[in-house]
Amino acid sequence: MTLRTRDARGRGRTTLRGAIAALVLGAVVLPPVSAAAAEPHFVLTPSLLAYTDSTTPDTAVFYPSGGDLPVGSWRDEESTRHTSRAYVTFDIGGIYVGRLSSATLVARESRANDCAKPRTVVALPTAPFTGDNSWSSPPKTIGKEVTATAEGGDCTSWRTMWNLTTALTDALTRGDHQLTAELRVPKKYEGDVAYGRWLETNEFRFEVELKNTAPLKPTKLYNGNTETPCGPDYFARSNFSVFADMTDRDRDPGDSLTPEFEFWPLADPSATTAMTIGISSGGDGLSGVGNVPVDTLADGEYAWHARTYDQRAWSPWSDPCRFTVDRTAPGVAPTVASPEYPENPASPTGGTSVTGTFLFTAHGVPDVVGFRYGDSQWSMYNQVPADQLGGAATIRWQPRSAGEQTLYVVSVDRAGNSSPVRSYTFKVRDLTVTAWSTRQEPDPSGAGILVSMRFGTQPGNGITTVTYRVDGGAEQSVPVDAQGVAEPVLGPLKGGEHTLAYAGRSATGEVLYQAETTLYADDAPSIASDGVYPIDGSGGGVGVPGVFTVTPTVTRDATAVTWFTTQNSEHLDVSLDADGKARVTFTPTASGWTYFWFSVKYADGTSSGWRSFSVTVD
Known part of the structure:
Protein backbone atom coordinates (compact mmCIF):
# COMPACT_ATOMS: atom_id res chain seq x y z
CA MET A 1 0.00 0.00 0.00
CA THR A 2 1.15 3.56 -0.72
CA LEU A 3 0.29 6.49 1.54
CA ARG A 4 -0.13 9.94 0.04
CA THR A 5 -0.40 13.37 1.60
CA ARG A 6 -2.13 16.38 -0.01
CA ASP A 7 -2.32 20.08 0.63
CA ALA A 8 -5.48 21.87 1.83
CA ARG A 9 -7.40 21.43 -1.46
CA GLY A 10 -5.83 18.27 -2.78
CA ARG A 11 -3.29 19.94 -5.10
CA GLY A 12 0.04 18.23 -5.61
CA ARG A 13 1.13 14.84 -4.35
CA THR A 14 4.08 13.53 -2.36
CA THR A 15 4.41 9.75 -2.13
CA LEU A 16 5.13 8.37 1.34
CA ARG A 17 5.88 4.78 2.18
CA GLY A 18 6.00 3.50 5.74
CA ALA A 19 4.34 1.59 8.51
CA ILE A 20 0.87 2.39 9.73
CA ALA A 21 2.49 3.93 12.85
CA ALA A 22 3.07 6.99 10.71
CA LEU A 23 -0.70 7.48 10.64
CA VAL A 24 -1.09 7.96 14.40
CA LEU A 25 -1.69 11.52 15.53
CA GLY A 26 -2.14 10.82 19.25
CA ALA A 27 -5.42 11.24 21.12
CA VAL A 28 -6.12 14.53 22.85
CA VAL A 29 -8.68 14.73 25.66
CA LEU A 30 -10.07 18.24 25.88
CA PRO A 31 -10.97 19.53 29.38
CA PRO A 32 -14.66 20.02 30.17
CA VAL A 33 -16.07 23.50 29.65
CA SER A 34 -18.62 25.36 31.76
CA ALA A 35 -20.99 23.08 33.62
CA ALA A 36 -23.92 25.09 32.34
CA ALA A 37 -23.25 23.70 28.88
CA ALA A 38 -23.65 20.09 30.11
CA GLU A 39 -20.73 19.15 27.91
CA PRO A 40 -19.72 15.52 27.32
CA HIS A 41 -17.51 13.93 29.88
CA PHE A 42 -14.99 13.19 27.12
CA VAL A 43 -14.13 15.19 24.02
CA LEU A 44 -11.62 13.17 21.97
CA THR A 45 -9.64 14.16 18.90
CA PRO A 46 -8.59 11.61 16.27
CA SER A 47 -5.59 9.40 16.68
CA LEU A 48 -5.78 8.61 12.93
CA LEU A 49 -7.37 10.37 9.94
CA ALA A 50 -7.18 9.03 6.37
CA TYR A 51 -9.19 8.73 3.17
CA THR A 52 -9.10 6.50 0.14
CA ASP A 53 -9.48 7.42 -3.55
CA SER A 54 -10.96 5.25 -6.30
CA THR A 55 -8.44 6.59 -8.83
CA THR A 56 -5.58 5.20 -6.72
CA PRO A 57 -7.22 2.03 -5.46
CA ASP A 58 -4.13 0.76 -3.64
CA THR A 59 -3.27 4.04 -1.84
CA ALA A 60 -4.65 5.66 1.30
CA VAL A 61 -4.20 9.42 1.58
CA PHE A 62 -3.37 10.71 5.03
CA TYR A 63 -3.91 14.31 6.22
CA PRO A 64 -1.74 15.27 9.20
CA SER A 65 -3.23 18.78 9.56
CA GLY A 66 -5.03 21.59 7.79
CA GLY A 67 -7.31 21.70 4.78
CA ASP A 68 -10.29 19.50 4.12
CA LEU A 69 -10.94 16.03 2.77
CA PRO A 70 -13.59 14.70 0.34
CA VAL A 71 -16.36 12.20 1.01
CA GLY A 72 -18.23 10.91 -2.04
CA SER A 73 -17.37 11.83 -5.63
CA TRP A 74 -15.44 14.92 -6.70
CA ARG A 75 -13.42 16.22 -9.64
CA ASP A 76 -9.83 17.39 -9.61
CA GLU A 77 -8.35 20.32 -11.59
CA GLU A 78 -8.12 18.13 -14.70
CA SER A 79 -11.83 17.24 -14.30
CA THR A 80 -10.96 13.64 -13.45
CA ARG A 81 -13.68 12.12 -11.31
CA HIS A 82 -12.68 10.61 -7.95
CA THR A 83 -14.71 8.81 -5.32
CA SER A 84 -13.46 8.92 -1.69
CA ARG A 85 -14.24 7.50 1.70
CA ALA A 86 -12.84 8.94 5.00
CA TYR A 87 -11.66 6.95 8.03
CA VAL A 88 -11.32 8.39 11.55
CA THR A 89 -10.03 6.56 14.63
CA PHE A 90 -10.37 7.54 18.29
CA ASP A 91 -8.68 6.08 21.37
CA ILE A 92 -11.46 5.03 23.77
CA GLY A 93 -9.45 3.51 26.60
CA GLY A 94 -10.61 4.67 30.05
CA ILE A 95 -14.27 5.08 29.15
CA TYR A 96 -16.47 3.02 31.49
CA VAL A 97 -19.19 1.32 29.49
CA GLY A 98 -21.43 1.08 32.57
CA ARG A 99 -21.76 4.88 32.62
CA LEU A 100 -22.10 5.42 28.88
CA SER A 101 -25.07 7.56 27.93
CA SER A 102 -24.31 8.73 24.37
CA ALA A 103 -21.44 9.00 21.91
CA THR A 104 -21.44 11.38 18.95
CA LEU A 105 -18.99 11.76 16.09
CA VAL A 106 -18.86 15.45 15.21
CA ALA A 107 -17.38 16.99 12.04
CA ARG A 108 -17.45 20.40 10.40
CA GLU A 109 -18.39 20.72 6.70
CA SER A 110 -16.37 23.19 4.69
CA ARG A 111 -18.31 22.89 1.41
CA ALA A 112 -20.73 20.82 -0.67
CA ASN A 113 -20.39 20.10 -4.37
CA ASP A 114 -24.07 20.91 -4.90
CA CYS A 115 -26.07 22.56 -2.13
CA ALA A 116 -29.30 21.55 -3.85
CA LYS A 117 -28.59 17.93 -3.01
CA PRO A 118 -29.38 16.66 0.49
CA ARG A 119 -26.67 15.59 2.95
CA THR A 120 -26.30 11.81 2.64
CA VAL A 121 -22.97 11.05 4.34
CA VAL A 122 -23.24 8.06 6.67
CA ALA A 123 -20.88 6.61 9.32
CA LEU A 124 -20.14 2.91 9.66
CA PRO A 125 -18.07 1.30 12.44
CA THR A 126 -15.20 -0.71 10.98
CA ALA A 127 -12.24 -2.76 11.99
CA PRO A 128 -9.08 -0.70 12.61
CA PHE A 129 -7.66 1.08 9.56
CA THR A 130 -4.17 -0.32 8.96
CA GLY A 131 -1.36 -0.10 6.47
CA ASP A 132 -2.99 -2.88 4.45
CA ASN A 133 -6.18 -0.90 3.79
CA SER A 134 -7.01 1.16 0.70
CA TRP A 135 -9.94 1.80 -1.71
CA SER A 136 -9.64 -1.64 -3.07
CA SER A 137 -9.09 -3.19 0.38
CA PRO A 138 -11.22 -1.31 2.92
CA PRO A 139 -11.43 -2.35 6.57
CA LYS A 140 -14.24 -4.70 7.48
CA THR A 141 -17.55 -3.11 8.47
CA ILE A 142 -18.53 -4.28 12.00
CA GLY A 143 -21.68 -2.26 12.67
CA LYS A 144 -24.71 -0.61 11.12
CA GLU A 145 -24.49 2.62 9.22
CA VAL A 146 -25.64 5.82 10.94
CA THR A 147 -27.10 8.77 9.09
CA ALA A 148 -25.95 12.30 9.75
CA THR A 149 -27.78 15.07 11.51
CA ALA A 150 -26.77 18.68 11.38
CA GLU A 151 -27.32 21.89 13.26
CA GLY A 152 -29.10 24.67 11.37
CA GLY A 153 -30.59 24.73 7.89
CA ASP A 154 -27.51 25.83 5.95
CA CYS A 155 -26.09 23.86 3.06
CA THR A 156 -22.99 23.15 5.16
CA SER A 157 -22.98 22.77 8.91
CA TRP A 158 -20.58 23.73 11.67
CA ARG A 159 -21.70 20.60 13.49
CA THR A 160 -22.53 17.51 11.47
CA MET A 161 -23.13 14.58 13.83
CA TRP A 162 -23.42 10.79 13.78
CA ASN A 163 -24.76 8.93 16.79
CA LEU A 164 -22.21 6.18 17.49
CA THR A 165 -23.52 5.19 20.92
CA THR A 166 -24.20 1.61 19.83
CA ALA A 167 -20.85 1.35 18.08
CA LEU A 168 -18.98 2.58 21.17
CA THR A 169 -20.96 0.28 23.46
CA ASP A 170 -20.09 -2.70 21.27
CA ALA A 171 -16.39 -1.69 21.09
CA LEU A 172 -16.08 -1.25 24.86
CA THR A 173 -17.93 -4.53 25.46
CA ARG A 174 -15.44 -6.29 23.20
CA GLY A 175 -12.61 -4.68 25.17
CA ASP A 176 -11.41 -2.58 22.21
CA HIS A 177 -9.18 0.40 22.92
CA GLN A 178 -9.97 2.16 19.63
CA LEU A 179 -13.05 2.92 17.57
CA THR A 180 -12.79 3.48 13.80
CA ALA A 181 -15.62 4.88 11.68
CA GLU A 182 -15.89 5.05 7.89
CA LEU A 183 -17.60 8.15 6.42
CA ARG A 184 -19.06 7.59 2.98
CA VAL A 185 -21.93 8.50 0.66
CA PRO A 186 -24.41 5.58 0.24
CA LYS A 187 -23.77 3.45 -2.84
CA LYS A 188 -26.74 4.74 -4.85
CA TYR A 189 -25.32 8.29 -4.64
CA GLU A 190 -21.63 7.57 -4.17
CA GLY A 191 -20.78 7.92 -7.85
CA ASP A 192 -22.72 11.19 -8.25
CA VAL A 193 -20.43 14.23 -7.86
CA ALA A 194 -23.40 16.36 -6.83
CA TYR A 195 -23.66 14.49 -3.51
CA GLY A 196 -20.01 14.89 -2.59
CA ARG A 197 -19.03 16.92 0.49
CA TRP A 198 -15.82 18.18 2.11
CA LEU A 199 -14.97 17.93 5.82
CA GLU A 200 -12.39 20.04 7.65
CA THR A 201 -9.51 17.84 8.80
CA ASN A 202 -8.89 19.63 12.13
CA GLU A 203 -12.50 19.67 13.28
CA PHE A 204 -13.26 16.00 13.99
CA ARG A 205 -14.41 15.31 17.57
CA PHE A 206 -15.82 12.35 19.44
CA GLU A 207 -18.11 13.56 22.21
CA VAL A 208 -18.93 11.00 24.89
CA GLU A 209 -21.62 11.73 27.45
CA LEU A 210 -21.72 9.58 30.58
CA LYS A 211 -24.60 8.81 32.86
CA ASN A 212 -24.40 10.94 35.97
CA THR A 213 -25.38 10.49 39.60
CA ALA A 214 -25.46 13.61 41.74
CA PRO A 215 -22.76 13.88 44.45
CA LEU A 216 -23.63 12.80 47.95
CA LYS A 217 -24.76 15.25 50.58
CA PRO A 218 -21.67 16.63 52.37
CA THR A 219 -21.39 15.26 55.90
CA LYS A 220 -17.92 15.85 57.38
CA LEU A 221 -18.42 19.45 58.40
CA TYR A 222 -15.70 21.30 60.27
CA ASN A 223 -15.25 24.80 61.66
CA GLY A 224 -11.84 26.44 61.65
CA ASN A 225 -9.83 23.33 60.77
CA THR A 226 -10.32 19.68 59.89
CA GLU A 227 -10.10 18.65 63.57
CA THR A 228 -13.00 20.69 64.99
CA PRO A 229 -16.30 19.01 64.04
CA CYS A 230 -19.33 21.18 63.51
CA GLY A 231 -21.03 22.09 66.78
CA PRO A 232 -23.10 24.87 68.32
CA ASP A 233 -20.27 26.15 70.52
CA TYR A 234 -17.89 27.46 67.85
CA PHE A 235 -17.10 31.13 68.48
CA ALA A 236 -15.10 33.30 66.10
CA ARG A 237 -13.53 36.74 66.41
CA SER A 238 -11.65 36.74 63.09
CA ASN A 239 -12.01 35.24 59.63
CA PHE A 240 -11.90 31.45 59.52
CA SER A 241 -12.36 28.58 57.08
CA VAL A 242 -15.01 25.88 57.06
CA PHE A 243 -14.68 22.43 55.51
CA ALA A 244 -17.09 19.90 53.99
CA ASP A 245 -16.35 16.59 52.28
CA MET A 246 -17.10 16.19 48.56
CA THR A 247 -18.11 12.65 47.60
CA ASP A 248 -19.35 11.48 44.18
CA ARG A 249 -20.07 7.77 43.72
CA ASP A 250 -19.59 7.90 39.94
CA ARG A 251 -16.74 10.38 39.83
CA ASP A 252 -14.60 8.01 37.75
CA PRO A 253 -13.25 8.90 35.21
CA GLY A 254 -12.72 12.32 36.73
CA ASP A 255 -15.74 14.56 37.09
CA SER A 256 -14.52 17.85 38.44
CA LEU A 257 -16.13 18.55 41.81
CA THR A 258 -16.88 22.10 42.88
CA PRO A 259 -18.19 23.21 46.30
CA GLU A 260 -20.66 25.91 47.13
CA PHE A 261 -20.89 27.44 50.60
CA GLU A 262 -23.25 30.04 52.00
CA PHE A 263 -23.99 31.39 55.45
CA TRP A 264 -26.83 33.36 57.06
CA PRO A 265 -27.78 34.89 60.40
CA LEU A 266 -30.01 32.62 62.44
CA ALA A 267 -32.39 35.50 62.89
CA ASP A 268 -32.98 35.69 59.10
CA PRO A 269 -32.36 32.38 57.26
CA SER A 270 -33.33 33.99 53.97
CA ALA A 271 -30.37 36.39 54.09
CA THR A 272 -27.84 33.93 52.67
CA THR A 273 -24.39 35.06 51.57
CA ALA A 274 -22.11 33.05 49.30
CA MET A 275 -18.58 32.40 50.52
CA THR A 276 -15.37 32.48 48.56
CA ILE A 277 -14.33 28.86 48.06
CA GLY A 278 -11.38 26.57 47.60
CA ILE A 279 -10.59 22.87 47.53
CA SER A 280 -8.25 20.85 49.73
CA SER A 281 -7.22 17.22 49.59
CA GLY A 282 -5.79 14.95 52.23
CA GLY A 283 -5.99 11.53 53.77
CA ASP A 284 -9.75 11.83 54.18
CA GLY A 285 -10.35 12.64 50.51
CA LEU A 286 -11.44 15.83 48.80
CA SER A 287 -12.88 18.69 50.83
CA GLY A 288 -14.50 21.93 49.84
CA VAL A 289 -13.29 24.98 51.73
CA GLY A 290 -15.34 28.09 52.43
CA ASN A 291 -14.10 31.34 53.96
CA VAL A 292 -16.24 33.15 56.53
CA PRO A 293 -15.58 36.94 56.53
CA VAL A 294 -16.01 37.44 60.26
CA ASP A 295 -14.41 40.88 60.20
CA THR A 296 -17.41 42.13 58.18
CA LEU A 297 -20.08 40.59 60.42
CA ALA A 298 -21.92 41.89 63.45
CA ASP A 299 -21.83 39.90 66.67
CA GLY A 300 -24.47 37.21 66.67
CA GLU A 301 -25.38 33.63 65.77
CA TYR A 302 -24.96 32.32 62.24
CA ALA A 303 -25.07 29.06 60.31
CA TRP A 304 -23.61 27.74 57.07
CA HIS A 305 -24.13 24.82 54.78
CA ALA A 306 -22.46 23.37 51.69
CA ARG A 307 -23.21 21.34 48.61
CA THR A 308 -21.18 19.77 45.78
CA TYR A 309 -21.46 20.13 42.01
CA ASP A 310 -20.01 17.55 39.59
CA GLN A 311 -20.47 19.77 36.50
CA ARG A 312 -23.91 18.21 35.87
CA ALA A 313 -25.82 17.95 39.10
CA TRP A 314 -25.80 19.37 42.62
CA SER A 315 -25.74 17.32 45.76
CA PRO A 316 -28.32 18.07 48.47
CA TRP A 317 -27.35 20.84 50.88
CA SER A 318 -25.53 19.64 53.96
CA ASP A 319 -27.03 19.99 57.40
CA PRO A 320 -26.54 23.51 58.81
CA CYS A 321 -23.46 24.14 60.89
CA ARG A 322 -23.68 26.89 63.50
CA PHE A 323 -21.13 29.43 64.64
CA THR A 324 -21.22 32.58 66.74
CA VAL A 325 -19.44 35.80 65.86
CA ASP A 326 -18.08 37.56 68.93
CA ARG A 327 -15.62 40.35 68.30
CA THR A 328 -16.35 42.13 71.61
CA ALA A 329 -13.63 41.55 74.19
CA PRO A 330 -14.34 41.36 77.94
CA GLY A 331 -14.57 44.97 79.11
CA VAL A 332 -12.81 44.62 82.48
CA ALA A 333 -9.69 42.86 83.66
CA PRO A 334 -10.00 39.79 85.89
CA THR A 335 -9.52 39.96 89.65
CA VAL A 336 -6.46 38.31 91.23
CA ALA A 337 -5.88 37.39 94.90
CA SER A 338 -3.42 35.24 96.83
CA PRO A 339 -3.21 34.39 100.57
CA GLU A 340 0.53 33.68 100.36
CA TYR A 341 1.31 36.71 98.20
CA PRO A 342 -1.07 39.61 98.93
CA GLU A 343 -0.94 42.52 96.52
CA ASN A 344 1.45 45.38 97.37
CA PRO A 345 2.10 44.24 100.97
CA ALA A 346 3.86 46.41 103.56
CA SER A 347 6.39 43.64 104.04
CA PRO A 348 7.50 40.87 101.66
CA THR A 349 5.99 37.42 102.05
CA GLY A 350 6.65 33.86 100.97
CA GLY A 351 9.94 33.09 99.23
CA THR A 352 11.42 31.68 96.07
CA SER A 353 10.85 28.18 97.43
CA VAL A 354 7.26 28.92 98.44
CA THR A 355 4.52 28.14 95.90
CA GLY A 356 1.52 30.41 96.20
CA THR A 357 -2.14 29.94 95.38
CA PHE A 358 -3.67 32.59 93.12
CA LEU A 359 -7.39 32.96 92.49
CA PHE A 360 -8.58 34.51 89.20
CA THR A 361 -12.20 35.57 88.67
CA ALA A 362 -14.03 36.82 85.58
CA HIS A 363 -14.93 40.02 87.43
CA GLY A 364 -18.55 39.74 86.39
CA VAL A 365 -17.96 39.11 82.66
CA PRO A 366 -20.47 36.31 81.87
CA ASP A 367 -18.81 34.65 78.83
CA VAL A 368 -15.29 34.17 80.18
CA VAL A 369 -14.11 30.59 79.70
CA GLY A 370 -10.53 30.83 80.95
CA PHE A 371 -7.47 32.87 81.76
CA ARG A 372 -3.98 33.40 80.42
CA TYR A 373 -1.13 34.49 82.65
CA GLY A 374 2.62 34.92 82.88
CA ASP A 375 5.38 36.98 84.47
CA SER A 376 5.48 39.32 81.45
CA GLN A 377 2.61 40.95 79.62
CA TRP A 378 4.25 39.81 76.37
CA SER A 379 4.51 36.16 77.44
CA MET A 380 1.18 35.18 78.95
CA TYR A 381 1.42 31.67 77.53
CA ASN A 382 0.08 29.78 80.55
CA GLN A 383 -3.63 28.94 80.38
CA VAL A 384 -6.21 27.72 82.86
CA PRO A 385 -9.94 27.12 82.24
CA ALA A 386 -12.63 28.72 84.35
CA ASP A 387 -14.61 26.38 86.57
CA GLN A 388 -17.76 27.49 84.75
CA LEU A 389 -18.80 30.06 82.17
CA GLY A 390 -18.03 33.45 83.71
CA GLY A 391 -16.42 31.68 86.67
CA ALA A 392 -13.03 31.50 88.36
CA ALA A 393 -9.82 29.48 88.35
CA THR A 394 -7.08 28.71 90.84
CA ILE A 395 -3.42 28.23 89.97
CA ARG A 396 -0.27 27.36 91.89
CA TRP A 397 2.58 29.72 91.05
CA GLN A 398 6.15 29.72 92.37
CA PRO A 399 8.00 33.04 92.02
CA ARG A 400 11.12 32.93 89.88
CA SER A 401 13.05 35.37 92.05
CA ALA A 402 12.77 37.40 95.22
CA GLY A 403 11.78 41.01 95.56
CA GLU A 404 9.00 42.79 93.75
CA GLN A 405 7.27 40.55 91.23
CA THR A 406 4.29 41.05 88.93
CA LEU A 407 1.87 38.43 87.63
CA TYR A 408 0.04 39.49 84.46
CA VAL A 409 -3.42 37.99 83.86
CA VAL A 410 -6.13 38.34 81.21
CA SER A 411 -9.51 36.66 80.94
CA VAL A 412 -10.51 35.04 77.64
CA ASP A 413 -14.03 34.65 76.25
CA ARG A 414 -15.41 31.85 74.07
CA ALA A 415 -14.18 33.50 70.86
CA GLY A 416 -10.66 33.98 72.21
CA ASN A 417 -11.02 37.71 72.85
CA SER A 418 -8.78 38.92 75.68
CA SER A 419 -9.68 41.34 78.42
CA PRO A 420 -7.48 44.25 79.53
CA VAL A 421 -4.38 43.08 81.40
CA ARG A 422 -4.48 42.80 85.18
CA SER A 423 -1.07 43.54 86.71
CA TYR A 424 -0.82 41.95 90.15
CA THR A 425 2.29 43.09 92.01
CA PHE A 426 3.56 41.40 95.18
CA LYS A 427 6.81 41.21 97.13
CA VAL A 428 8.64 37.94 97.56
CA ARG A 429 10.55 37.64 100.79
CA ASP A 430 14.34 37.38 100.51
CA LEU A 431 16.36 36.51 103.66
CA THR A 432 19.71 36.81 101.97
CA VAL A 433 22.24 38.99 103.77
CA ASP A 522 45.43 45.58 103.01
CA ASP A 523 48.41 46.72 105.18
CA ALA A 524 50.89 47.16 102.33
CA PRO A 525 52.87 50.43 102.58
CA SER A 526 52.30 53.51 100.44
CA ILE A 527 55.04 54.68 98.06
CA ALA A 528 55.96 58.19 96.85
CA SER A 529 58.57 59.08 94.19
CA ASP A 530 60.85 62.08 94.25
CA GLY A 531 59.95 62.57 90.60
CA VAL A 532 63.06 61.17 88.94
CA TYR A 533 61.27 57.88 88.34
CA PRO A 534 57.51 58.52 88.43
CA ILE A 535 55.46 55.54 89.63
CA ASP A 536 54.11 53.69 86.59
CA GLY A 537 55.82 56.31 84.46
CA SER A 538 59.24 56.93 82.84
CA GLY A 539 62.26 59.13 83.60
CA GLY A 540 65.85 59.23 84.81
CA GLY A 541 68.51 57.23 83.04
CA VAL A 542 71.30 54.69 83.54
CA GLY A 543 73.36 55.75 86.60
CA VAL A 544 70.87 58.47 87.58
CA PRO A 545 69.67 57.94 91.17
CA GLY A 546 66.06 58.39 92.25
CA VAL A 547 64.46 58.13 95.69
CA PHE A 548 61.22 56.38 96.74
CA THR A 549 59.73 57.21 100.14
CA VAL A 550 57.99 54.22 101.79
CA THR A 551 55.38 54.89 104.51
CA PRO A 552 54.11 51.91 106.57
CA THR A 553 50.30 51.65 106.77
CA VAL A 554 50.50 49.89 110.15
CA THR A 555 53.13 51.78 112.12
CA ARG A 556 53.19 49.97 115.48
CA ASP A 557 56.41 47.91 115.81
CA ALA A 558 57.45 48.64 112.20
CA THR A 559 61.28 48.40 111.96
CA ALA A 560 62.34 48.36 108.30
CA VAL A 561 61.31 48.11 104.68
CA THR A 562 62.24 45.19 102.40
CA TRP A 563 62.38 45.74 98.65
CA PHE A 564 63.54 44.11 95.38
CA THR A 565 63.16 44.62 91.64
CA THR A 566 63.20 42.73 88.40
CA GLN A 567 66.70 44.11 87.83
CA ASN A 568 67.86 42.82 91.23
CA SER A 569 65.92 40.02 92.90
CA GLU A 570 67.96 40.23 96.10
CA HIS A 571 65.77 41.37 98.99
CA LEU A 572 67.26 44.52 100.49
CA ASP A 573 66.33 45.99 103.88
CA VAL A 574 66.21 49.73 104.57
CA SER A 575 65.73 50.98 108.14
CA LEU A 576 63.04 53.48 109.00
CA ASP A 577 64.08 57.04 109.62
CA ALA A 578 63.06 58.98 112.69
CA ASP A 579 59.82 60.02 111.00
CA GLY A 580 58.84 56.37 110.62
CA LYS A 581 59.50 56.31 106.89
CA ALA A 582 62.16 54.60 104.78
CA ARG A 583 64.01 56.25 101.86
CA VAL A 584 65.03 53.85 99.14
CA THR A 585 67.53 55.02 96.52
CA PHE A 586 67.29 53.41 93.08
CA THR A 587 70.24 53.82 90.66
CA PRO A 588 69.54 51.84 87.50
CA THR A 589 72.26 50.01 85.63
CA ALA A 590 70.22 49.48 82.50
CA SER A 591 67.47 51.32 80.71
CA GLY A 592 63.99 49.97 80.14
CA TRP A 593 61.18 48.64 82.22
CA THR A 594 61.63 47.69 85.91
CA TYR A 595 59.11 46.34 88.42
CA PHE A 596 59.36 47.04 92.21
CA TRP A 597 58.05 45.30 95.34
CA PHE A 598 57.97 46.82 98.85
CA SER A 599 56.95 45.34 102.26
CA VAL A 600 57.23 46.49 105.91
CA LYS A 601 59.01 44.38 108.55
CA TYR A 602 57.78 44.26 112.14
CA ALA A 603 59.55 43.59 115.39
CA ASP A 604 57.87 40.21 115.86
CA GLY A 605 59.34 39.00 112.56
CA THR A 606 56.17 39.35 110.51
CA SER A 607 55.80 41.45 107.38
CA SER A 608 53.06 43.48 105.75
CA GLY A 609 51.61 42.80 102.39
CA TRP A 610 53.54 43.83 99.27
CA ARG A 611 53.02 47.01 97.30
CA SER A 612 54.28 46.97 93.73
CA PHE A 613 54.56 49.25 90.71
CA SER A 614 56.69 49.74 87.61
CA VAL A 615 58.88 52.47 86.12
CA THR A 616 60.60 52.84 82.76
CA VAL A 617 64.20 54.02 82.79
CA ASP A 618 64.92 56.35 79.86
Missing part, protein backbone atom coordinates in the same frame (compact mmCIF):
# COMPACT_ATOMS: atom_id res chain seq x y z
CA THR A 434 25.06 40.36 101.67
CA ALA A 435 28.41 41.54 103.03
CA TRP A 436 31.16 43.57 101.44
CA SER A 437 33.91 45.97 102.46
CA THR A 438 33.25 49.63 101.66
CA ARG A 439 36.48 51.18 103.00
CA GLN A 440 39.79 50.36 104.64
CA GLU A 441 42.01 52.77 106.59
CA PRO A 442 44.81 52.51 109.16
CA ASP A 443 43.80 52.48 112.79
CA PRO A 444 44.94 55.77 114.34
CA SER A 445 46.75 53.77 117.03
CA GLY A 446 48.88 52.17 114.34
CA ALA A 447 47.84 48.71 115.54
CA GLY A 448 46.17 47.53 112.31
CA ILE A 449 43.56 48.17 109.62
CA LEU A 450 40.02 49.34 110.24
CA VAL A 451 37.60 47.69 107.75
CA SER A 452 34.20 49.31 107.19
CA MET A 453 31.60 46.66 106.30
CA ARG A 454 28.14 46.93 104.75
CA PHE A 455 25.63 44.21 105.55
CA GLY A 456 22.50 44.48 103.39
CA THR A 457 19.20 42.59 103.35
CA GLN A 458 15.68 43.10 102.02
CA PRO A 459 13.83 45.76 104.00
CA GLY A 460 10.96 44.40 106.06
CA ASN A 461 11.91 40.73 105.68
CA GLY A 462 12.07 40.21 109.48
CA ILE A 463 15.82 40.48 109.94
CA THR A 464 16.51 43.15 112.60
CA THR A 465 20.08 42.34 113.62
CA VAL A 466 23.28 41.07 112.03
CA THR A 467 25.75 39.19 114.23
CA TYR A 468 29.27 38.42 113.10
CA ARG A 469 32.61 36.89 114.14
CA VAL A 470 36.05 37.61 112.69
CA ASP A 471 38.45 34.65 112.62
CA GLY A 472 36.29 32.83 115.19
CA GLY A 473 36.49 35.61 117.72
CA ALA A 474 33.80 37.02 119.94
CA GLU A 475 30.38 37.54 118.38
CA GLN A 476 29.48 41.12 117.64
CA SER A 477 26.00 42.49 116.92
CA VAL A 478 24.81 45.42 114.84
CA PRO A 479 21.19 46.55 114.23
CA VAL A 480 19.67 46.72 110.74
CA ASP A 481 18.08 50.04 109.78
CA ALA A 482 14.79 50.58 107.91
CA GLN A 483 16.57 50.19 104.58
CA GLY A 484 17.90 46.77 105.61
CA VAL A 485 21.47 48.06 106.09
CA ALA A 486 24.02 47.66 108.93
CA GLU A 487 27.50 49.23 108.65
CA PRO A 488 29.92 48.20 111.42
CA VAL A 489 33.68 48.84 111.45
CA LEU A 490 35.83 45.77 111.97
CA GLY A 491 39.25 45.88 113.58
CA PRO A 492 41.83 46.91 113.91
CA LEU A 493 42.84 43.87 111.87
CA LYS A 494 46.22 42.59 110.95
CA GLY A 495 46.96 42.63 107.26
CA GLY A 496 46.03 39.60 105.18
CA GLU A 497 43.03 37.30 104.77
CA HIS A 498 40.40 36.93 107.49
CA THR A 499 37.31 34.74 107.91
CA LEU A 500 34.02 36.53 108.46
CA ALA A 501 31.02 34.50 109.68
CA TYR A 502 27.74 36.38 109.96
CA ALA A 503 24.04 35.80 110.46
CA GLY A 504 20.77 37.67 110.05
CA ARG A 505 18.52 37.35 113.09
CA SER A 506 14.92 38.19 113.86
CA ALA A 507 13.86 40.34 116.78
CA THR A 508 13.62 37.18 118.89
CA GLY A 509 17.14 36.16 117.98
CA GLU A 510 16.16 33.44 115.51
CA VAL A 511 18.76 32.89 112.84
CA LEU A 512 17.03 33.52 109.49
CA TYR A 513 20.14 33.52 107.35
CA GLN A 514 23.82 32.75 107.90
CA ALA A 515 26.91 32.69 105.74
CA GLU A 516 30.70 32.77 105.84
CA THR A 517 33.05 34.73 103.63
CA THR A 518 36.62 36.01 103.53
CA LEU A 519 37.96 39.54 103.49
CA TYR A 520 41.45 40.91 102.97
CA ALA A 521 42.92 43.67 105.11
